[in-house]
Amino acid sequence: MVDPLPSRDVDRAPFSAAWFSELSRSLAVMGRVIHAIMIREARTRYGSSKIGYTWAIIDPLVTTAIFVAIFSLLGRSSPIPGPIVVFFVSGIIPLFFWRGAVGQAASAVSASLGLLTYPQVMPADVVIGRLLLEAATTVIVFVLFLIGLNILLGISPTWFFGDPPRLLLATLGLLYFTLGCCFLSSSLARILPVWQNIWSYMSRPIWILSGIFFTLEQLPSGFRQYMAYNPVAHMVEWLRSAMIPTFDSSVYSILFPMTFATIALIIGLIIDRMLLLTGDEEIVS
């Protein structure tokens, strides 16, 4: 017999024993829903393909490889000491992760209306499930790149682990930043369906302006002033400083992207809650 889902009990006081037991049961339900969604998304992302999730790896791998190859072959010298490939990979991979996750979040709810009829599946679960899947894919792609670069170009993986504790922090920072952006993106798409189109126009200039080709540090200060309004550029600069041993930028801010993410997260959650409370969303009958 299936247990009843935890229900909002009107009588329980916050931080009481009953409140904590309800919280832990709700988190357990959320955990298994997110797990189930990740498996499902991995299988359906490339729906008609027989090899399924393998495509989810190959696709960003090939895209990233092509970009890295083109920019490296254009013969520009790296703005920082070290191989140019290291410079591009350290910027492109986090950026593609962020861009991919935010795009996935925009379509998360509209593509899952059928699932949302299960009472335990919430829009937030779909958003988080897609984000975690994107993160897992990025980690796999990154590891494959490390191996590939080492074998093909003889570039040691240590080029990407200059400062491991700082890299861990910057990675967690990127996850949080992406989480905030994803919630905002998902909520915007729910109240403004045109957001998905806007995002597809926006996402291209954003990644060109986010520091794949340059570091914030090398820009002339007048120009940098405007670039500094792009929180993504700060994230890329932070991650790059943590990764590359020969690079340590002094012009990026951690506080700015984290504040941006927090505000985005709060707005996203408020919209989500408002839509849930009014029950005003399109449903599948």
Added chain:
Amino acid sequence: MAIELHNITKVYRSRRAGKKTVLNDVNAVFERGHSYGILGINGAGKSTLLRIICGAERPTFGDVRKDVSISWRLGFVSSFNSSLTGMENLRFVCRIYDADIKEISDFVEDFAEIGNAIHEPLRTYSSGMKSRLAFGLSMAIRFQVYVIDESLAAGDYRFQEKCRAEFERRREESDILMTSHMPNAIRNFCDRGGVVHKGQLKLFDSVEEATDYYEEVTA
């Protein structure tokens, strides 16, 4: 207590048609140990009521309190992904309900009678196969209340008989909550009745009383 509806109001908003109040301040208690059949003409709000009770949709105002596990609407197939196989869809449902995959798939394979097709993508299924899979899956997971929306009732006569027999076997542990616009359909399953009319839900202690009231208000 089993399911309590407190001041449930549901308003649909549409850009073209404006606001439409489907349920207006509904209060009701569905007791454990009884099966309820809800009557109402097409468009009266029966399905909306069921969706709110099983949590597929939220009321505009009011709340639903429940201390029982409630199934999704039997035969509901829109939650299935057409590029996944029947088995993969089944596994997803097992995961979110924390049910044993082996046990559930054994039951469904036996109950739904779709044979090896369970390992084929859902887009290759006929609509009958899809709803047999959905029925089998909701029957396989042991809920305390099963929710049946007549508009989703599917399968040929023999399959429906099979469902009925299965419900008969579960009488002790599970109740049924179903909707229909035909009193005869609910008599088979339910011992209590209710009528949704003009945004209001009225419950009765017997199907007969509900039928009388239904005929009175719709005549």
